[in-house]
Amino acid sequence: MTKQELFENIKKKKSFLCVGLDTDIKKIPTHLLEEEDPTYAFNKAIIDATAKYCVAYKPNTAFYESQGVKGIIALEKTIEYIRIKYPDQFIILDAKRGDIGNTSEMYAVSAFEHLKASAVTVAPYMGEDSVKPFVKYPKKWVILLALTSNKGSADFQLTEDKAGERLFEKVLKKSQEWATDEQLMYVVGATQGEMFAGIRKIVPDHFLLVPGVGAQGGSLSEVVRYGMNSQCGLLVNSSRAIIYADNTREFAFAATAEAKKVQAEMAGYLEKII
Numbered sequence: 222m223t224k225q226e227l228f229e230n231i232k233k234k235k236s237f238l239c240v241g242l243d244t245d246i247k248k249i250p251t252h253l254l255e256e257e258d259p260t261y262a263f264n265k266a267i268i269d270a271t272a273k274y275c276v277a278y279k280p281n282t283a284f285y286e287s288q289g290v291k292g293i294i295a296l297e298k299t300i301e302y303i304r305i306k307y308p309d310q311f312i313i314l315d316a317k318r319g320d321i322g323n324t325s326e327m328y329a330v331s332a333f334e335h336l337k338a339s340a341v342t343v344a345p346y347m348g349e350d351s352v353k354p355f356v357k358y359p360k361k362w363v364i365l366l367a368l369t370s371n372k373g374s375a376d377f378q379l380t381e382d383k384a385g386e387r388l389f390e391k392v393l394k395k396s397q398e399w400a401t402d403e404q405l406m407y408v409v410g411a412t413q414g415e416m417f418a419g420i421r422k423i424v425p426d427h428f429l430l431v432p433g434v435g436a437q438g439g440s441l442s443e444v445v446r447y448g449m450n451s452q453c454g455l456l457v458n459s460s461r462a463i464i465y466a467d468n469t470r471e472f473a474f475a476a477t478a479e480a481k482k483v484q485a486e487m488a489g490y491l492e493k494i495i
C-alpha cells in the first residue's frame with residue numbers, strides 16, 4: 222500500500238485506528254475453546270466486528286509464537302482472512318525484527334512473501350544493513366522503533382551524547398538515509414505526550430505508529446495535538462482495550478462499541494485536516 226492509499230483509507234473511514242490482535246488464548250471467551258482453532262475464531266469475530274472502524278490491524282507475533290505451530294497457523298490464517306475479506310486494511314506484523322543482513326533478508330521473506338503483511342516492526346539498533354533488506358519490497362513498509370511506550374524506553378532511547386542529542390533522535394535522523402517516508406514509519410508511544418512535538422520537527426512527513434492508548438493510558442488527544450500532520454501521519458493502535466472489552470458471548474459487540482468510540486473521537490480530530 223502506498224502512503225497516499227493509506228491516507229485515502231483514513232479519509233474514507235474517518236479513522237486512523239489500528240486494532241492490535243494480541244490474542245491470548247487465556248483471555249478469550251471460554252466458549253471459543255470448543256472451536257477447532259480458537260485463536261482464529263476469536264480473531265475472525267474481532268475483525269468482522271471492527272473492520273468498519275479501523276484502517277489497520279497489528280497482530281503481535283509473540284502471542285502466536287507462544288502457542289507453537291498451532292499459533293503460527295492461526296497467524297497465517299488471520300492475515301489471509303484480512304487480506305481477502307478486507308483488502309484495504311493495512312496489516313502490520315509486529316515482530317520487532319532486525320539482524321545481520323542475510324538474516325534480515327529471511328525475516329523480510331517471512332513477513333512480506335510468506336505472510337504477505339503490509340509492514341513489519343523492526344528494531345534499529347543493528348543499523349543500516351539490518352534494516353535495508355526490508356525496504357527492497359516496493360509498497361511494503363518498515364516501522365522502526367524510535368521512542369517506545371514503556372518505562373524502559375528511558376534506559377537507552379533517552380540517553381544523550383555529548384552534544385545533547387538523544388539516541389531516539391539519532392535513529393530518526395540516520396534512518397532517513399535508508400528509505401523515504403513512502404516506506405518508513407516510526408513507533409512512538411502514546412505515553413510520550415509532548416515529545417511528539419520535537420519528533421515532528423525531525424520527521425514532519427512520516428507516518429508514526431502509536432501504541433499505548435487504552436490499556437497503557439496514553440492520551441489520544443495529546444498524540445493528535447502534537448503529532449498529527451496534514452496527511453494525518455498517525456496510526457494509533459489499541460489492543461487489549463478493544464479485543465478484551467468483554468469476555469462473554471457478547472465479546473464481538475463490545476469490541477465494535479469500543480472501536481466505534483475511538484473512531485468517533487478520531488473523526489472529530491480529522492475534521493481539521495480533511
Ligand SMILES: O=C(O)c1cc(=O)[nH]c(=O)n1[C@@H]1O[C@H](COP(=O)(O)O)[C@@H](O)[C@H]1O
Pocket residue numbers: 241243281315342368369370371408409410432433434435436437458459460461462
Ligand atoms: O511496536 C509496538 O507495537 C509497540 C511499541 C511500543 O512502544 N509499545 C507497545 O505497546 N507496542 C505494542 O503495542 C501493543 C499495545 O497493546 P495494548 O497496550 O494492549 O493496547 C502491544 O502489541 C505491544 O507489543
